[in-house]
Amino acid sequence: MTTPLPPQDPREPDEALPGEAELAALYRQLPQNEPGAALDATVLRAAAQALETQPAVPVERRRAPREPGDWVHPKPVAVTPAAPAGSARKLRPRWLVGLSSAAALVLAAGLAWRMHESPRSESAPMASGSVAPVRAEAATNAPMPPAPLPAPPKQPPPRIIAAALPAPMAAKSRQVVADKQAAAVSRDEYLADAAPRAPADVTGQTSNEAATNAAKPAVAEAAASAPSLQSTMVAAPAPVAAAADTNTATSASDTPTQELDKIRLLFAQGHDDEARQRLAAFRHAHPQWELPPELQAKLRKP
Amino acid sequence: MDAAVDPDAMLMLAYAHGDLAAFEALYARHRGMLYRFLLRSVRDPHRTDELFQETWSRVISARARYQPQAKFSTWLLQIAHNLMIDSVRRQRPMADGDEAEIALANVAMPEQDQPDHTLSEFERRRSLQRAIEQLPDEQRTAVLLRLEQELSLEEIAAVTGAGRETVKSRLRYAMTRLREVLSE
Numbered sequence: 001m002t003t004p005l006p007p008q009d010p011r012e013p014d015e016a017l018p019g020e021a022e023l024a025a026l027y028r029q030l031p032q033n034e035p036g037a038a039l040d041a042t043v044l045r046a047a048a049q050a051l052e053t054q055p056a057v058p059v060e061r062r063r064a065p066r067e068p069g070d071w072v073h074p075k076p077v078a079v080t081p082a083a084p085a086g087s088a089r090k091l092r093p094r095w096l097v098g099l100s101s102a103a104a105l106v107l108a109a110g111l112a113w114r115m116h117e118s119p120r121s122e123s124a125p126m127a128s129g130s131v132a133p134v135r136a137e138a139a140t141n142a143p144m145p146p147a148p149l150p151a152p153p154k155q156p157p158p159r160i161i162a163a164a165l166p167a168p169m170a171a172k173s174r175q176v177v178a179d180k181q182a183a184a185v186s187r188d189e190y191l192a193d194a195a196p197r198a199p200a201d202v203t204g205q206t207s208n209e210a211a212t213n214a215a216k217p218a219v220a221e222a223a224a225s226a227p228s229l230q231s232t233m234v235a236a237p238a239p240v241a242a243a244a245d246t247n248t249a250t251s252a253s254d255t256p257t258q259e260l261d262k263i264r265l266l267f268a269q270g271h272d273d274e275a276r277q278r279l280a281a282f283r284h285a286h287p288q289w290e291l292p293p294e295l296q297a298k299l300r301k302p
Numbered sequence: 303m304d305a306a307v308d309p310d311a312m313l314m315l316a317y318a319h320g321d322l323a324a325f326e327a328l329y330a331r332h333r334g335m336l337y338r339f340l341l342r343s344v345r346d347p348h349r350t351d352e353l354f355q356e357t358w359s360r361v362i363s364a365r366a367r368y369q370p371q372a373k374f375s376t377w378l379l380q381i382a383h384n385l386m387i388d389s390v391r392r393q394r395p396m397a398d399g400d401e402a403e404i405a406l407a408n409v410a411m412p413e414q415d416q417p418d419h420t421l422s423e424f425e426r427r428r429s430l431q432r433a434i435e436q437l438p439d440e441q442r443t444a445v446l447l448r449l450e451q452e453l454s455l456e457e458i459a460a461v462t463g464a465g466r467e468t469v470k471s472r473l474r475y476a477m478t479r480l481r482e483v484l485s486e
Contacts, residue, residue, distance in 0.1 A: 017473055019481045020448070026430050026484070027449040029423070035337045039351055040329075043358045047317070047325045050362045 250278065256286050260295065267298060310374030318365040329358070332378055339379065339446055343386055345435060353389060357382045372460060379451060380461045383443065390439075426484060433483035441476035444469055 248262045248269070259282055266275035279299050283291070291299065310331065316324035336357065341350040360381050368377075434442055443462060447453045453461070458469045 017448075017470075017477060019477050023430070023477055023480055023484075024449050024452075026426060029427050030431060032334065033338050033341050034334045035351070035354055039354060040333065042355060043329060043333075044326060046355075046359060047329070047362050048322055050365070051317075051320055051322055 256282070256289055260292070263295065272298075308370060308373055311370030314361075314365065314368050314374055315370065318368055325362075328374070332375060335375075335451055336378060336382060339450055340382060340386065342431075342434065342446055342450070343443060344389070349389060353382060353385050356385055360385070373457065375451065376453065376457045376460055379447065379453070383461050429483055429486075430480060433480050437476050437479060440464070441472045441479075444472040445476045445480070448473055 248266050248271070250259075250262075254262070259278070263275050263279050263282065266272075266278065276298060279291075279295060282289070283299060310328060313324040313328040313331075317328065337350065337354055340353050340357075341347065344350055344353065357378065361378065434445060437445065440462070444458055447458045447461060455466050455469050455473075458464075458473075459466045462469065464472075
């Protein structure tokens with residue numbers, strides 16, 4: 001290995017300084033002062049300690065013994081990397097891989113648990129409240145004026161409800177719809193009787209209710225003039241009836257006490273058949289539950 | 303070996319690779335000239351020892367990043383010169399006059415240079431020594447680097463951080479002054 005010097009030759013242009021040779025000769029006769037032995041030892045010891053504590057450049061040791069004077073040529077740079085740097089470089093990915101694997105496992109387990117839980121939580125409201133939401137949707141989609149109109153006595157149940165439900169649920173919903181139709185007939189009779197009295201009853205009601213009641217005679221006339229339209233429309237229960245249906249609808253989340261309250265409400269509303277069916281179902285589902293005396297009497301009554 | 307190869311730079315590179323013997327050889331080659339340069343510049347043996355040790359400490363600590371872009375002696379003297387300037391800025395002014403003469407006289411002299419030689423030669427060397435001490439700092443440094451280290455103008459410029467023509471001008475003024483003192 002050779003180390004090139006700077007390109008210029010420094011000595012050539014400097015030879016012409018006047019009187020330099022004489023001064024240089026006299027200067028060389030001055031005392032040749034040198035550092036003391038203690039100073040030499042200090043410097044050499046510092047140089048040795050620097051090599052012992054921390055080698056500046058990693059070296060690859062030669063196998064053959066060094067020849068005399070061979071120290072002029074520097075040793076080749078080590079090919080193998082330093083151990084601390086390599087180990088640190090390897091430790092970091094290992095640690096990161098472990099952490100990322102654990103995070104991935106936790107994420108996968110969470111997703112699996114979530115996907116396992118989500119169908120139940122989403123299907124439960126659909127099964128329990130399938131009748132009421134469909135009815136509510138039908139009520140909202142239907143035009144406003146026919147809402148209080150009397151439904152024909154023998155109106156086919158909405159096909160959409162039966163098609164959307166399983167067989168037992170569809171049968172049950174058909175029975176509920178039939179009962180509600182019967183109740184609607186009675187309400188229509190009530191409304192037909194109440195319509196002439198509407199202006200007299202307005203005094204204690206709100207303005208909205210008054211407007212609704214005021215619109216009922218006109219709607220009734222329109223309904224009478226267009227019976228075919230009524231037969232093609234889905235029966236939209238009155239707001240009160242819809243509220244009662246939602247109050248008495250079967251819900252899987254109901255407690256036994258709430259279910260009994262709904263059954264009482266059904267009896268109070270005159271839905272005796274449905275109430276008895278639900279009471280029998282309640283008795284079957286909760287045989288140990290002690291029924292109140294009035295409900296026991298209703299259950300015994302055919 | 304190639305003529306353009308600086309053996310001192312090779313020694314320094316060998317030491318950087320862990321060869322202590324290379325540093326010992328390097329130190330043996332430059333210890334005297336560095337010490338004299340510092341002693342005749344600062345004219346204080348204690349400060350000379352401190353600067354001498356500090357200079358070599360810098361060399362030792364810089365071995366890993368040493369690049370042989372110039373002669374090793376130039377790099378070494380550059381370190382010493384910078385340390386000397388810092389020392390001058392930090393510490394008290396340099397010794398002058400009789401104090402400096404006493405300091406230099408206390409240093410051991412070779413046997414052939416003892417004052418049993420002719421008086422004229424002794425007086426001429428003493429006059430030269432005192433004339434060098436009385437030079438301005440920049441001129442004295444340039445003269446010492448030129449006469450002691452035999453550096454070129456470019457190398458002196460590299461050590462002192464001045465331009466080549468500036469160094470040449472300083473040398474001219476300094477040598478003219480020295481010749482005037484010696485001719486008196």
